[in-house]
Amino acid sequence: MFDLMIIGGGPAGLAASVYAARKRLDTLLIATDIGGQVIRTMGIENYLGYQFIEGPELIEKFRTQISQFPIEQKIGYTVTRLTKVDTAFQAETDSSEKFQARAVIYATGKKPRKLGVPGEDEYAGKGVTYCAICDGPVFAGQRVAVVGGGNSALSAALDMVKIAEHVDLVSLTKLTGDAILIDKLSEARNLNILTEYQTEKIEGNSLVTGMRVRGVKSGEEKRLDLAGVFVEIGLVPNSEAVKDLVKLNRFGEVKINCRCETPVPGLYAAGDVTDVPEKQIVIAAGEGAKAALQAHRYLQRLAYVHY
Amino acid sequence: MAEKKVFVYSTPTCPYCKRVKEYLSRKGINYTEFNVAEDRNAAKEMIQKSGQMGVPVTIIDGQIVVGFNQSLLDKLLDTQVT
Numbered sequence: 001m002f003d004l005m006i007i008g009g010g011p012a013g014l015a016a017s018v019y020a021a022r023k024r025l026d027t028l029l030i031a032t033d034i035g036g037q038v039i040r041t042m043g044i045e046n047y048l049g050y051q052f053i054e055g056p057e058l059i060e061k062f063r064t065q066i067s068q069f070p071i072e073q074k075i076g077y078t079v080t081r082l083t084k085v086d087t088a089f090q091a092e093t094d095s096s097e098k099f100q101a102r103a104v105i106y107a108t109g110k111k112p113r114k115l116g117v118p119g120e121d122e123y124a125g126k127g128v129t130y131c132a133i134c135d136g137p138v139f140a141g142q143r144v145a146v147v148g149g150g151n152s153a154l155s156a157a158l159d160m161v162k163i164a165e166h167v168d169l170v171s172l173t174k175l176t177g178d179a180i181l182i183d184k185l186s187e188a189r190n191l192n193i194l195t196e197y198q199t200e201k202i203e204g205n206s207l208v209t210g211m212r213v214r215g216v217k218s219g220e221e222k223r224l225d226l227a228g229v230f231v232e233i234g235l236v237p238n239s240e241a242v243k244d245l246v247k248l249n250r251f252g253e254v255k256i257n258c259r260c261e262t263p264v265p266g267l268y269a270a271g272d273v274t275d276v277p278e279k280q281i282v283i284a285a286g287e288g289a290k291a292a293l294q295a296h297r298y299l300q301r302l303a304y305v306h307y
Numbered sequence: 308m309a310e311k312k313v314f315v316y317s318t319p320t321c322p323y324c325k326r327v328k329e330y331l332s333r334k335g336i337n338y339t340e341f342n343v344a345e346d347r348n349a350a351k352e353m354i355q356k357s358g359q360m361g362v363p364v365t366i367i368d369g370q371i372v373v374g375f376n377q378s379l380l381d382k383l384l385d386t387q388v389t
Contacts, residue, residue, distance in 0.1 A: 033326075033375060033377065035326070039322045039323060039326060039375075040322055040323075041322075042320070042322070054322075055322055056322045056325040056326060056329070059326075060329065075377055075378075076376070076377040076378030076379075076381070077378070095378070125359045125360065125361040125373055126358060126359060126360055126361075127360050129360070129361050131321070131323070131361070133320045133321065133322070134318065134320070134321035134322065134323055134324070134361065134362055134363075135318070135321070135360065135361045135362055136318070136320070137318040137319075137320065137343065137344030138318065138343055138344075138350060138353075138354075138360050138361065138362060139360070140344065140347075140350075206358060207354070207358075207360060208360075227360070228360065
C-alpha cells in the first residue's frame with residue numbers, strides 16, 4: 001500500500017511527483033507514457049524559464065528531475081479503473097497488475113477525439129492518423145484529407161499542402177480557426193475545402209483508399225479517393241477510469257474545487273483531465289503541485305504520515 | 308547473447324520518434340535509423356513490413372513495435388531501465 005498514487009505522466013502528474021517526493025510520501029507514479037500531450041508539442045514559448053524549448057526536450061528535463069527521487073514508477077501501464085476499497089483506492093491496469101494507495105492524484109490529461117465512424121479504428125495507423133506532425137511526411141506525394149475546422153486542423157492542412165499531392169479539408173462546421181491560418185490556406189492550389197460536410201466512413205483495403213462524406217445541408221454524398229486521413233477534431237479527457245467514482249462535467253472532465261479535491265475524500269485531480277479553466281503546461285504543473293500538497297495534508301490529517 | 312538487430316523508421320518532425328531514439332540510446336542499444344520523410348524506399352519498406360503508415364515503427368529482430376510503447380520495447384529488448 002502506497003501513501004500516494006499519481007496517475008498520469010504529463011506536467012500535472014510529474015509536478016505532483018516532485019512535490020510528493022519532497023514530502024517523503026511513499027509514492028507510486030503510474031503512466032501510459034511520460035510526457036502526455038507535451039510530447040506532441042514541437043515548440044513551447046510560454047513555459048516559464050524557457051524562451052523556447054521543444055516538447056520532447058522539456059519532457060526529458062522533467063524525467064531527469066523526477067528520476068532523482070525514490071518514487072516507484074510504473075511507466076507503460078494504463079489505469080483502466082479506479083475504485084474505492086475501504087478507506088483506500090485500488091487501480092486496475094491494462095497489465096492486470098493492481099495497485100493500492102491511501103490517496104490518489106488523477107492527472108491523466110486528454111487524448112485526441114475520434115470521429116467515431118466505421119473504418120476509423122480498423123485503419124488507425126494504416127492511413128488514419130491523429131498526429132499530423134508525426135506522420136505527415138509518410139504521405140508525401142499522396143492524396144490526403146484533414147478532418148476538422150479549428151486551428152489544429154488548419155495547421156495540419158497548411159503542413160500537408162506543402163508535401164501531399166492534394167488535400168481535402170473536411171469540416172463539419174464553417175472553419176473556426178484563426179483568420180490568419182485561413183488566409184494562408186487560400187493561397188494553396190492543391191487544397192479543396194469542404195465545409196459543413198460530415199465524415200461518414202473510412203474505406204480501405206489493408207491501407208486507407210478513401211473516405212465518404214455527406215453534405216450536412218445538401219445531403220450530397222461524395223467519395224474522396226485518398227491514402228491518408230488526418231483527424232484533428234479536438235481533444236477529450238482521459239476520464240473513463242474514474243467515471244463511476246466521481247461526477248464528470250458535460251465535457252467528460254473531472255470536477256474539482258480550488259484545492260484540486262473531488263467529492264471523494266483522498267481523491268485529487270489535476271491538469272487537463274479536470275474542469276480547471278485553461279489547459280496549459282504551466283497551469284497543469286501548478287495544479288499538480290497543489291494537488292500533491294493537498295494530498296499530503298490529507299494524509300497528515302488522517303495520521304497516515306507524521307512528517 | 309548476440310546483439311539484437313534494431314531498425315527505427317522515423318520522421319524528423321515526429322516527437323514519438325525522438326522518444327524511441329532517446330530511449331534506445333539511454334539503454335545503450337545500437338540501431339539503424341531510416342528517415343522515411345526523405346527515403347521513399349524506406350517508407351515503402353516500412354509500410355510493407357509493418358502494414359503501418361504511421362511513425363515511429365521499430366523492428367527488433369523482426370518483431371514490430373508501433374509508436375513509443377515502452378513496455379513492449381522493454382519486453383522485446385529484455386532489459387529494464389528506469
